Amino acid sequence: MTEQSRTDSTDGNKRHYSHTLDLSKGKVEMVHGSGGKAMAQLIDELFLNAFSNPWLDEMNDQACFQLSAGRVVMATDSHVISPLFFPGGDIGCLSVHGTVNDVAMSGAVPKYLSAGFILEEGYPLADLQTIVTSMAAAAEGAGVYIVTGDTKVVERGKGDGCFITTTGIGVVPEGVSMGADRVTAGDKIIVSGSLGDHGVAIMSLRENLTFETTIESDTQSLNDLVAAMVAVVPDIHCLRDPTRGGLSATLNEIAQQSKVGMQVYETEIPVKPQVKAACEFLGLDPLFVANEGKLVAFCPAAKAEQLLAVMRAHPKGMDAAIIGDVIEDDLQFVQMQTAFGGNRMVDWINGEQLPRIC
């Protein structure tokens, strides 16, 4: 497929509308999801305008592209976060970063994304535009294209403003083979930066938990960091991003899948002082709080220092740290040595941590 400029591809398909969409005061209406002219206009003036690329501009129901040789990786994520806008980001960039990262965690280079929107009747178009602009910026920043999408509208009260589902595709380079079952005793565990930022930023907005903080969500795409890591240490055993459930969920999941145990060290785990403080007075443990711009790497011990150096040299891995070791353990416990010197379990909690008073 040859590259085509946007003007070329849309000229022939250009549609004419009797009046432009009122993006500043307009609201999403049922008609925007019904497949008719109104929906076409919404797609044209809002989505195509922001996401424009040769595949999307063809305005087919599907996108057709070639992939380079290698194993194909696909990942999908639905985003229902509330509130839609939070310090450091919004549902738009979150939905791009999340799926880009899921693809990247396999070592693959993410290339194409699809984006499905479920919009609630009455949602302000101005806010939708902010979200879409943010997605476009996120996609450009990550070097990926949103090549196909879908729009549906549900009645007022049946949605939360906006739900977004993104699916991503990428290709794994030769020599890279990562997986949750590949982790072995002796591996080192490395995190790419401070933990708990996203969860605390979100909580600061949730109703009834009023506190002011300059903590922002850490949402960002990590594919460039992963590419740098894989270029120097292609035999990393596993990568995963510790989203919901925090570091604890990730470590426990992998311990089970690889049938190993883990020993981490509290003093080595990076947590920003403000995150630590917010967790203190809410009674939360940063180990269980969500992250949206961090990864955990499991790599052979001999390569750990080298991998750490690569990560620290990258702007998205400056605070990377080796936090522990993978060990033999039939019970597959994840343990942490506290700052005190005693050992404790890092359990896989059921559901979300709730702030407590006791």
Add this chain to the structure above:
Amino acid sequence: MCLAIPVRIEEILGDETAMADIGGVRKEINVALIADLAVGDFVIMHVGYALNKIDPDEAERTLALFAELDALSQQDIIEAAE
């Protein structure tokens, strides 16, 4: 006993409220239960209410107790903190 945490009073906002700081996080809290509050004081906060002031001298004394220094050195520490 419940989850309570020492916070620093940054600003007194009214008869019953103050802005507190803990590790860089700011929160408005109710201080109706504290007499003679001043900016710079530390209080113990529980569910958004200040329950008691922390006595800085006693705090130093306790730390010294942990290290079990003799009475003379304890006095040095308290004087140095002032």
Add this chain to the structure above:
Amino acid sequence: MKYVDEYRDGGLAREIAAKICAEATPERAYHFMEFCGGHTHAIFRYGIPDLLPDNVKMIHGPGCPVCVLPIPRLDAAIELAVTHGVTLCSYGDMLRVPGSRKRSLLKAKAEGADVRMVYSCMDALRIAQENPEKEVVFFAIGFETTTPPTALVINQAKKLGLKNFTVYCNHVLTPAAISNILESPEVRELGVLPLDGFVGPAHVSTVIGSQPYHYFAEEYQKPVVIAGFEPLDVLQAILMLVRQINEGRAEVENEFSRAVTYMGNSRAKQVVADTFELRRSFEWRGLGVVPYSALKIKDALSEFDAEKRFIVDYRSTRENKSCECGAILRGVKSPRDCTLFGDPCTPENPLGSCMVSSEGACAAYYSYGRYQERTFATDQSHPAA
């Protein structure tokens, strides 16, 4: 964080622990009860049992207001949300506790009841102000630390003339619970529950002062050391208790002197006295009926009393026959002694309150203690300091 980090120093912890090991005479065992759930949590979270010698044992007491709330009272709260359709505001701690027929506030919310989590009772007040057409009920639980905020909020509601705000009061009292334990047959008759002293609650004591504990020290000849909330405080308090036992003393000592005075906080005590009065008796999960151990809202403020505004049906329920929460709360049994522990009762599927509350003995044991079990089994020596 000032006044926090200094009290978590690992090096100092090992020094204090070394002193405990040195001063605890090997010929006898020392059994201390930490009354408060918050202390239980800290003990497990910092791995304090790892640092203590074999002959110094901690018994986990009933100072967890979530754990001791009897099922009928929780059922009543659920009923208020489900049947009476109120907006029920609750602290996070109570949301997952199972009531009868496996219901919980969180499950009721999933089924459509208006249950809201609040960090503070003043948030419940704000919800009432912002929604004058809704009946808002605040589910008040907690020991003396949490009671003054509830008192303030009731008085604030009166000042604002709110007509849609009530409190469902389940505040309980520490000295009464300590009495109950000391009076229990297991303690009084030697052998079943050897109890040599108490680690007294931190924040409750900032409100009530150290004065109420003198009665226990004198009457029952058991030392009490009030300890701060941080791990160094707890270790220091254990050391002070060991010394009292060795020296044959039974006194009240205050390790948390930076926040606890003899009389406590008189403003807080006054506002509580103006707002609440003693219930003649109150049923505690595990301890049974304990006289003068809980508070209800005074008649003069009955317009803010949920129990006066709503008729709630207190059906007494049967606890799961095999659930040992009661005995565990009294320190008589350990989680391992419960046949339900670990299967089917786990933090994911809690059958009793000791497992659902993060500081319940069973939850703490499940999260942290299982590791120690395994250490006992695989290593010959106990991993003490």
